[in-house]
Amino acid sequence: MVINSDDDDTPPPPGDVTAWRAAISYGRLEGLRPEEIVVAIQTLLPNGDKVVLNALAKFLSDLMMRMLRARIGRNHPNEGVDIINRVHTQLWDAILRPDSADGKGLRTAFTARLNFRIKDAIAVEYRALRARHDQMEAANATPAVQDEQSVASFEPTVPSGAAELDEKLDVEDVLATISDPKKRLAFRLFMDGLPFKSTRSNSIAEALGINEKTARAWVAEAQELLKQTMGDKT
């Protein structure tokens, strides 16, 4: 297949080097689905036309980097660069092994598979951070009685609406300072109107697999941070 125009959205056949070379020179890759480029790379591997292979790899690599950067914020260690590089390398390993689960997944649902791997990498990193944090807390543990008193004396109130919490972005900025995403999730479920604990309906404690005391403490932590921020602004 030979492409003669620069407005043709039909993807070249995966193994048609001439057509892919034309698509590259006409700048048509932007108009193609990333799945089609993955299939072309997997078809041309390992010893296909190197100029075409490298051009496709460059396009796809840059696309993946942009998607990774968009999803992985600078609130992660090393401004998120470590996670970005890790996922990028992991997914390219998969592309170069067409029979692997991700190798197949990327050629059928590229964005979903990429986002899934980003999400998993972030979740794994948070879990590792949480484990380290728990170890440090255990080493510096305060008497349990005092902890229970402070939690028991706190009675959070359900905010009546987003307006009370200033702009949404401000809320997210504050929540971003909470290192554990499960604590943020507790607060989000609280904002959804979920009770801390209930025998009759879904609850924060049940959704997060924690007890009521912990659910209350996590939500209180977020509320306290928000109160401080709102107080600083008034």
Add this chain to the structure above:
Amino acid sequence: MTRNTLTTRDEVLFAFHQACERPTAEQIIDWTRQYPQFAEDIRDHAAVARDWAAMEGQPIEQVDETLLARGFSRVLDQLYKAQVAAESAAPAQPKSTPSFHDAMAARQKNVRELAREIDIERGVIADLFSGRMLTPILMRFKKAVTTALSMTPEAFDEAHKAALAAPRTGLAKAEQAPAAVARSYAEIIRDSTMSEERKRYWLEEE
């Protein structure tokens, strides 16, 4: 793949990722009940998913050139390693059939000597060796070559097949690109500069 057939961590979490873009408490409870062995993973993924949902509509962070360049550099390295791995994993090539040239070298002869030995024009031998002689080949000629080179008829056939599969070009003319034009044995003999008597000899069966 339905939810009931999911078995691995990746399968379950990917299905959850696909099904619950903004997980609610009900969805989290439902999935953790169905897959208690991955409950903590599901909650962790749900937490990240809700973070993402809350950030919808926010400005997208732009990637810098350094990150792009380093990423592509790693990809080139991965591509190279994949190519090397594929080459080393490829089945070993079968032992190649000895060519006419191999057989001739083993007898410490050259084309000129061989031609003189069997009394034929050198160009005929050159055409055979270079894959420019089509079958059928007269038995007389075949027998003369195999005798001179101590080859079996089967080895001759294999060497001929290999020569035809990878023909060598003749000398290029000034106005033409070099081309390997194969001709029949009879045509090669008739077009040679040998005497008519020698031509007849090489065109007749014994």
